[in-house]
Amino acid sequence: xxxxxxxxxxxxxxxxxxxxxxxxxxxxxxxxxxxxxxxxxxxxxxxxxxxxxxxxxxxxxxxxxxxxxxxxxxxxxxxxxxxxxxxxxxxxxxxxxxxxxxxxxxxxxxxxx
Amino acid sequence: xxxxxxxxxxxxxxxxxxxxxxxxxxxxxxxxxxxxxxxxxxxxxxxxxxxxxxxxxxxxxxxxxxxxxxxxxxxxxxxxxxxxxxxxxxxxxxxxxxxxxxxxxxxxxxxxxx
Numbered sequence: 001x002x003x004x005x006x007x008x009x010x011x012x013x014x015x016x017x018x019x020x021x022x023x024x025x026x027x028x029x030x031x032x033x034x035x036x037x038x039x040x041x042x043x044x045x046x047x048x049x050x051x052x053x054x055x056x057x058x059x060x061x062x063x064x065x066x067x068x069x070x071x072x073x074x075x076x077x078x079x080x081x082x083x084x085x086x087x088x089x090x091x092x093x094x095x096x097x098x099x100x101x102x103x104x105x106x107x108x109x110x111x112x113x
Numbered sequence: 114x115x116x117x118x119x120x121x122x123x124x125x126x127x128x129x130x131x132x133x134x135x136x137x138x139x140x141x142x143x144x145x146x147x148x149x150x151x152x153x154x155x156x157x158x159x160x161x162x163x164x165x166x167x168x169x170x171x172x173x174x175x176x177x178x179x180x181x182x183x184x185x186x187x188x189x190x191x192x193x194x195x196x197x198x199x200x201x202x203x204x205x206x207x208x209x210x211x212x213x214x215x216x217x218x219x220x221x222x223x224x225x226x227x
Contacts, residue, residue, distance in 0.1 A: 031213050042117075042201065042219035043156075050212045058214070090155065094213050100205075101147050102215065104155035 003027040006091050006105035013112055019078040021108050023091030025071075031094045032074040033058075033102070034066065036087040043090065049074055081112045116140070117204050119218035127226050130192050134221045136202030137184040144208070146185050147215065148176055149201040156201055159187070192225045199223075 004025045013019050023032060031050055035043040035058075045058030047066040055066050063085060065077045078085055088109050092102035116139045126132055136146065145163045149156035160169040162178035162185060169176050173192075178185045189196055199222050203215040 033214070035217075040219055042119075043203075043217040045214060045216075048212060048214060056212070096213070100145075100213055101158050101161050102156075102203075103158070106154045 004091060004093055004103055004105045006089075006108050008108060009106065010109045011111070013081050013110070015082060015112055016080050019081050019110065021076045021089055021091075021110070023074045023076070023105055025074075025093045027093055027095075027103070028071060029093040029095055030071075031096070032068065033092040033094075034064075034074070034076045035090045035092065036060065036085075037090060037107075038087050046076065046089075078110075081110075083112050086110060086112045117202055117216050117218040119200075119202050119221050121221060122219065123222040123224070125224045125226065126192055128193055130225075131188065131190045132192060132223065134187040134189075134200050134202075134223070135184065136187070136218055137182075138202075138204045138216075139183065140204050140206060140216065142207040142211075143180065143183075144205045144211075146178055147203045147205070148185070148187050149203065151199040151201055151220070152197075159200075189223075192223075194225050194227055197223055197225045 007022045033048040034046040044060045049055045049068040067075045088107050090107050091105040120135045148159040160176045165180040173190045176187045199220040201220045202218040205215045
C-alpha cells in the first residue's frame with residue numbers, strides 16, 4: 001500500500017547483532033503496530049504506538065524495543081538478534097474511527113544466522 | 114486469555130468448488146471481526162463485521178458474524194486459482210484504552226487447483 005512502507009524488505013544478520021526495521025506512513029494515522037508472522041502462529045503483536053513517544057508492549061515483546069519520535073515513523077529494534085527472531089515482520093497502521101481496520105506494509109523478511 | 118481460532122488450517126479444492134472458512138473467538142468486550150486475504154505479501158482487507166446476522170458480500174466472497182456462537186464464516190463460491198491465499202481472521206476489542214489492537218487467528222491456507 002502506497003501509504004505505508006517498510007524498510008528493508010529483506011535482511012540477513014548474524015546472531016548477537018542489533019537490527020532496526022523502519023516503518024513509514026503518509027496517512028497521518030495515530031496508531032501504529034509491529035507484528036511478526038510465523039507458520040502456525042498467525043500474526044502476533046510485538047509493540048504498538050498510540051502517539052508520538054507513546055508506545056506499549058504486545059504479546060511477544062521480549063528482545064524487542066520500539067521508538068516513535070515522529071507521527072510518520074515507527075522503528076522496531078532487535079537489541080541482540082537471535083535465531084528465534086527469524087520471521088516476517090509487518091507494520092500496520094489504523095485510523096481511530098471509520099474503517100479502523102489495519103493497513104499493512106509489505107513486510108520485512110528477517111533471517112538471523 | 115483472548116483467543117481466535119481458525120479452521121481448517123489448510124484446504125485444497127478445485128476450481129468451481131465452494132468453500133467455507135471458520136473463525137471462532139473467545140474475547141472479552143468484543144468490538145469487531147475482520148477478514149483479510151494474504152497472498153505473497155501484506156494482508157489485504159476483505160470485510161469488517163460488527164453486528165450479528167448481517168451478511169457482507171463482495172463478488173463471490175461473503176461473510177457473516179454470529180455473536181451468540183462467537184464465530185464467523187467466510188464463504189467463497191465458484192473458487193478460482195486466484196483465490197489461493199491465506200485467509201486471516203482478526204478480532205478487535207472495545208475501546209477505550211485498547212488502542213485498536215487486533216488479535217489474529219493462525220489463518221486458513223486455501224489452495225485452489227485448476
